[in-house]
Amino acid sequence: MDLSIVIVSYNTEKLLDDCLSSLISSFKGTALSYEVIVVDNISTDGTREMLKDKYPGVITIFNGENVGFGRANNQGIRKAKGEYVLLLNSDTVVPKGQINKLYQFATSRPKSFVGPKLLNADKSSQTSCGPFFSLPVVFSALFLKGDVVGMTRWSPLREKNVDWVSGACFMGKRKAFLDGLLFDEQIFMYMEEVDLFMRAKKRGYQVLFYPGSRIVHLGSGSSANKRTGPVLNIYKGLLYVYRKHYSTMEYTLLRGLLKTKAILSMFIGYIIGSEYLKKTYAQAIRLV
Secondary structure (H helix, E strand, O other): OOEEEEEEEOOOHHHHHHHHHHHHHHOOOOOOOEEEEEEEEOOOOOHHHHHHHHOOOOEEEEEOOOOOHHHHHHHHHHHOOOOEEEEEEOOEEOOOOHHHHHHHHHHOOOOEEEEEEEEOOOOOEEOOEEOOOOHHHHHHHHHOOHHHHOOOOEOOOOOEEOOEEOOOEEEEEHHHHHOOOOOOOOOOOOOHHHHHHHHHHHOOOEEEEEEEEEEEEOOOOOOOOOOHHHHHHHHHHHHHHHHHHOOHHHHHHHHHHHHHHHHHHHHHHHHHOOHHHHHHHHHHHHHO
């Protein structure tokens, strides 16, 4: 089999339905042999019934608890039979032929992980790759709107060798994933792909951004709390990655940056009367 597509779901019935419908349609007219594996983290919104009724050909793994994004993807990768594995978010829409383009690019660069150009719902560019989160990059992200000024995340017009591509959609050889490059299951959600690519780079793999393939990514489909949850998980992810990959001094400096960000955000929350800022960053400061 050429390709296995692994999708993790958690209470995203409508999004997953749209994703699967577009995915299957996108392969019409191509010669690729493929399978689709959906790993569901105990959805209660009708996702499982929808899968059974509308997509009997899709392979399913129904977890009895929410095991997180990385662990669920690992389950799908281990079950996969394809030479290549595509990890795809449930909140994506796949235009015709785009996975085939990414596959052709990946097979021409075998010791690599590759990601496409992500698009917003209105087809505008979405930041899809970037540099590792060194202290200057973290500072830029926290205090300088690094995404806006192009210091933390990018959407290049040309193929580019990068440090990481978005976990919403990327492809690699199944053998590479199984050879010590599965997700670290200690990371529940957010930053897990950055950790994987840090380990991959150390083992000689390239990470490539390929804008010739374009996938629509709607964003935050499985976040239980669409605003507070991502902030807290990013805090947790950064702290974990720094403990694992950086020096004690760098970890200490990171904690200082995160704490300063939380204090400033809480202060602004009290000034403008924002319960979101006050509550979110009160929880964030307890993490550091």
